[in-house]
Amino acid sequence: MSLIQEVIAKTKEKDPAQPEFHQAVKEVLETLQPTVDQHPEFVKAKIYERIVEPDRVIMFRIPWIDDDGEVHVNRGFRVQFNNAIGPYKGGLRFHPSVNLGIIKFLGFEQIFKNSLTTLPMGGGKGGSDFDPKGKTDTEVMKFCYAFMRELYRHIGPDTDVPAGDIGVGGREIGYLYGYYKKIRNEHTGVLTGKGMEYGGSLIRPEATGYGSVYFAAEMLKVRDLDMSGKVALVSGSGNVAQYTVEKLLDLGAKPISLSDSSGAIIDEKGIDRDKLQYVLELKNIRRGRIKEYAEKFDVPYYPDMSVWDVVKKEGLKADLAFPSATQNEINAEHAQALVDNGCIAVSEGANMPSTLDAVKIYQDNKLMYGPAKAANAGGVATSGLEMSQNSLRLSWTREEVDEKLHGIMRNIHKASLDAAEAYGDPGNYLMGANIAGFLKVAKAMLAYGVV
Ligand code: NDP
Numbered sequence: 001m002s003l004i005q006e007v008i009a010k011t012k013e014k015d016p017a018q019p020e021f022h023q024a025v026k027e028v029l030e031t032l033q034p035t036v037d038q039h040p041e042f043v044k045a046k047i048y049e050r051i052v053e054p055d056r057v058i059m060f061r062i063p064w065i066d067d068d069g070e071v072h073v074n075r076g077f078r079v080q081f082n083n084a085i086g087p088y089k090g091g092l093r094f095h096p097s098v099n100l101g102i103i104k105f106l107g108f109e110q111i112f113k114n115s116l117t118t119l120p121m122g123g124g125k126g127g128s129d130f131d132p133k134g135k136t137d138t139e140v141m142k143f144c145y146a147f148m149r150e151l152y153r154h155i156g157p158d159t160d161v162p163a164g165d166i167g168v169g170g171r172e173i174g175y176l177y178g179y180y181k182k183i184r185n186e187h188t189g190v191l192t193g194k195g196m197e198y199g200g201s202l203i204r205p206e207a208t209g210y211g212s213v214y215f216a217a218e219m220l221k222v223r224d225l226d227m228s229g230k231v232a233l234v235s236g237s238g239n240v241a242q243y244t245v246e247k248l249l250d251l252g253a254k255p256i257s258l259s260d261s262s263g264a265i266i267d268e269k270g271i272d273r274d275k276l277q278y279v280l281e282l283k284n285i286r287r288g289r290i291k292e293y294a295e296k297f298d299v300p301y302y303p304d305m306s307v308w309d310v311v312k313k314e315g316l317k318a319d320l321a322f323p324s325a326t327q328n329e330i331n332a333e334h335a336q337a338l339v340d341n342g343c344i345a346v347s348e349g350a351n352m353p354s355t356l357d358a359v360k361i362y363q364d365n366k367l368m369y370g371p372a373k374a375a376n377a378g379g380v381a382t383s384g385l386e387m388s389q390n391s392l393r394l395s396w397t398r399e400e401v402d403e404k405l406h407g408i409m410r411n412i413h414k415a416s417l418d419a420a421e422a423y424g425d426p427g428n429y430l431m432g433a434n435i436a437g438f439l440k441v442a443k444a445m446l447a448y449g450v451v
């Protein structure tokens with residue numbers, strides 16, 4: 001068995017109940033074979049065995065009391081995966097599906113993603129199986145305080161800097177930061193995604209979605225194509241999906257779908273700016289369901305279906321796909337349906353939204369495929385810019401931050417393409433992104449010796 005296959009097999013053997021983590025390890029490691037061949041020093045120092053083992057896993061109890069006085073107990077996580085190139089950095093996810101395997105997959109991906117941004121950030125991720133749906137503001141606040149009551153001792157501006165992810169947006173970051181500030185008596189850059197009044201960065205809320213569209217535009221440019229007039233499928237209707245739609249509109253494309261965990265809407269006339277404004281209000285203020293969009297604008301609603309189920313069922317034609325909801329939302333059948341219906345590019349706003357079989361279908365059919373760790377790196381990159389501004393104790397303008405974000409996305413695209421070419425599979429963004437992200441971290445680990 002090759003070294004790579006051995007490492008993959010061992011991760012499964014050690015933690016059999018972590019399928020998402022195994023999937024992420026397999027996806028990354030199988031593309032790293034050329035680095036094994038060209039870097040015997042990595043093999044000797046057991047970099048491959050070391051990089052799949054987190055530096056540290058923190059798991060804790062979160063007891064809290066709801067508005068009716070009932071006590072609840074949730075589980076909290078922070079996986080500090082690798083800080084070879086900078087403080088641990090990565091989001092917090094609040095969703096009932098959260099478990100250690102999911103947080104490990106996300107933390108593992110984050111190592112390479114953060115490396116690709118060129119900013120000094122290591123990889124980490126955290127969260128809880130807390131479900132914010134249907135909770136009052138006070139309950140969310142009390143939960144965030146309870147979460148931070150333990151997390152505070154493990155994080156710090158030079159140690160580990162969490163941010164948002166599914167279920168953690170501006171409201172939650174406010175409560176988390178407020179509590180940290182209170183108990184540490186420190187006003188410092190310990191979280192990103194902060195509000196503008198207390199140390200946040202302009203463009204951070206927009207950054208993941210904007211970045212994913214910038215990445216897609218770069219892929220199209222290589223083939224002398226552009227965004228204008230392209231019909232785009234977007235899934236999810238949260239932070240990433242919302243600003244993906246906005247940037248698609250800026251660049252002249254036509255977004256036609258959104259979804260949430262209850263169903264999907266298809267608006268073949270196109271989601272325009274007014275409709276997007278409605279979605280922002282619906283999702284961020286009223287915290288309603290996407291079904292209401294269908295009622296308001298008289299478009300079809302598909303209960304209990306994802307956007308990709310609809311593509312498969314209805315044969316929906318589209319040029320571009322922006323999966324922006326969650327992991328493994330696109331399986332092989334969905335991928336085949338996208339291909340059959342004319343899709344030429346996939347840019348992953350969500351983390352690992354495509355199964356390994358789906359990725360193979362993109363590759364076999366020569367789709368332009370922007371893997372998550374490259375395509376959605378704009379979010380964490382702008383978190384890195386927020387950290388820089390906090391350290392400098394100043395704030396850059398919207399234009400400055402957007403220009404830097406755009407430059408970083410262009411760089412990630414080029415670095416991925418260059419690495420794919422240098423390591424023998426031109427045009428393979430997945431392999432290129434994995435190798436480019438890995439090399440910097442591996443070299444740093446090597447420099448430290450065996451520690
Ligand atoms: P939000 O919580 O703002 O939105 C998530 C959206 O996806 C909601 O519409 C939600 O529906 C839907 N969704 C979540 N889980 C499921 C599920 N199991 N099945 C179907 N739909 C689901 O999160 P974000 O927009 O921030 O995150 C979306 C994706 O992007 C995630 O994969 C995240 O890891 C990734 N990402 C986020 C970044 C960021 O900066 N926020 C950066 C990089 C990647 P519902 O409301 O019904 O739950």
Ligand code: 2IT
Pocket residue numbers: 089090091092113161162163164165192351376377379380381383
């Ligand atoms: O998956 C991700 O990159 C994020 N959720 C953003 C992390 C961050 O630290 O901004």
